[in-house]
């Protein structure tokens with residue numbers, strides 16, 4: 001057993017963050033956040049606009065300079081070679097720009113770059129991973145179409161396929177349901193459950209609170225701080241959610257699911 005795997009088995013932590021502070025445009029927007037995100041679980045990060053959710057996710061992905069310490073699968077993120085990190089951690093950003101001239105297939109193939117040697121052509125394994133990913137998000141039929149010619153939801157499904165094609169242990173997704181219609185939102189949910197059942201770790205920033213409540217764990221943020229972390233089924237988590245949204249929503253048990261409804 002390698003040291004990293006041993007450490008994962010002992011800690012059961014996919015990502016550990018210690019005393020994270022980060023600034024955007026000379027303004028500190030994350031203030032000393034410490035948290036541990038469990039391995040092989042789905043954690044959703046929620047909170048009001050401007051709470052710092054996307055900024056935190058970028059820090060956890062190693063995409064933003066910060067103070068403090070982030071560990072990925074038991075290893076210090078700062079010390080990880082870029083390619084190793086890119087194989088272990090897959091990223092789907094919010095409103096992500098991508099080359100509109102590339103076909104959906106080629107966009108999904110970008111997810112395989114961390115697995116390929118410099119200038120080497122994709123292997124049969126790379127092609128198989130891309131096909132699996134495009135089929136999983138029902139984007140296979142448009143594989144030959146340019147990204148720029150797809151609707152918002154179709155485009156999002158291609159970008160999701162790119163994130164899946166990495167076949168990383170940890171997937172970070174910022175507003176993955178953006179532009180998806182209800183059936184494809186449900187498909188995303190089922191896909192996340194499959195990933196987690198297969199031992200993967202998923203961390204998502206979500207505004208759709210009823211979807212976020214389907215996760216294993218919830219991280220609640222406000223004002224650049226974590227105000228609560230707990231199981232989605234816990235009453236304390238529901239109260240923290242209602243509080244962070246100024247009691248404008250209520251969490252209810254409906255048909256065996258926890259849902260958030262507006263208080264009107």
Ligand SMILES: Nc1ncnc2c1ncn2[C@@H]1O[C@H](COP(=O)(O)OP(=O)(O)OP(=O)(O)O)[C@@H](O)[C@H]1O
Pocket residue numbers: 024025026027029047048049050051052053054055056
């Ligand atoms: N380039 C920037 N310069 C200064 N402040 C910024 C910059 N980008 C974002 N911010 C501020 O940082 C804070 C955190 O932003 P962030 O995008 O992380 O919030 P969020 O919780 O993801 O919000 P939302 O739910 O609206 O997507 C906000 O107050 C935002 O106004």
